Amino acid sequence: MVTWKTKCSSCCLLAYRSDRNETRKLNCSERMMWKYSPDSDPALRIYPVNLGDEGNYSCEIVSSAGNFLLFSSLTVIVPPAVTLTCEKSGVVVCQASAGKPAADISWIPASNHSTEEEVHHPNGTVTRVSYIGWVNSTLPTVTCLVTHPAINQTLSLDLS
Numbered sequence: 419m420v421t422w423k424t425k426c427s428s429c430c431l432l433a434y435r436s437d438r439n440e441t442r443k444l445n446c447s448e449r450m451m452w453k454y455s456p457d458s459d460p461a462l463r464i465y466p467v468n469l470g471d472e473g474n475y476s477c478e479i480v481s482s483a484g485n486f487l488l489f490s491s492l493t494v495i496v497p498p499a500v501t502l503t504c505e506k507s508g509v510v511v512c513q514a515s516a517g518k519p520a521a522d523i524s525w526i527p528a529s530n531h532s533t534e535e536e537v538h539h540p541n542g543t544v545t546r547v548s549y550i551g552w553v554n555s556t557l558p559t560v561t562c563l564v565t566h567p568a569i570n571q572t573l574s575l576d577l578s
Contacts, residue, residue, distance in 0.1 A: 419481075420460040425474045434460065469494050469518070469541055494518065496543055497568035502575050504552070510575060512562035513547045519567070520544035526561040552577055 422432040430446035434456035441456060449471075453461035460479065464471050472494045479486040498517030504510050514521035516539060523546055525532055532550040539545065552560055558578035564571045 419479070420456055421478045422460075422462045423476050423478075425476070432462065464492075467492075467494055469496065469543075472542075495568050498543075498545070498564065498566060500562075500564045500569075500571045500573060502562045502573035504575055504577060508552050510550050510552045510560050510562075510577070511547060512550075512564070512573070513545065514564045514566070515545045516543040517546075517566055517568075518543045520546050521564045521566040522546075523548040524563045524565070525550055526563065527557060 419436065420434045422430070424430050430450055431442070431444040432446055432450060432452070433442040434440070434452070436457050439457075441452075443450075447464075449466060449468075450462065450464050453459055453463040460477070462475065462477070472492055475490045475492060477488045477490070479488075496516065496518040498514035498521045500521075501513045501515070502510070503513075512523050512525075514523060520536060521544075523534065525548070529550050532548050534549075535547045537545040537547075548562070550560065559574055559576050561572060561574040564573075
């Protein structure tokens with residue numbers, strides 16, 4: 419017998435009993451299923467994964483060889499949406515919206531004069547915004563580098 423559970427009283431339970439070839443699904447999303455066939459590979463598949471799936475999972479296997487309990491933790495990473503704009507005042511704005519974890523923003527050419535803001539959203543994502551003044555620069559192009567576990571993105575803006 420194989421049973422997958424999430425750590426809450428009303429959450430998903432996915433079970434398979436090989437002697438009866440029975441599967442049970444209780445309080446599980448349609449996105450939660452067996453990866454292949456539970457008798458050959460009892461791995462859990464969640465597709466597509468979303469932020470609400472984040473958390474701790476347990477798998478219990480009961481067989482003639484004994485009882486086995488395995489724990490797994492799922493962390494969901496969300497790539498941010500990245501934009502680079504120039505305001506009329508000459509301030510260049512690089513924004514990495516709704517990422518998890520928060521993205522890092524840097525500039526080319528490097529600047530000690532950038533400022534950053536961060537907004538934490540209720541769903542666990544973060545928007546980070548970096549501002550740099552470009553009024554008296556002799557350089558025609560500014561580049562924003564966004565670094566994140568899901569993406570690395572470079573955006574350039576011609577300001578000539």
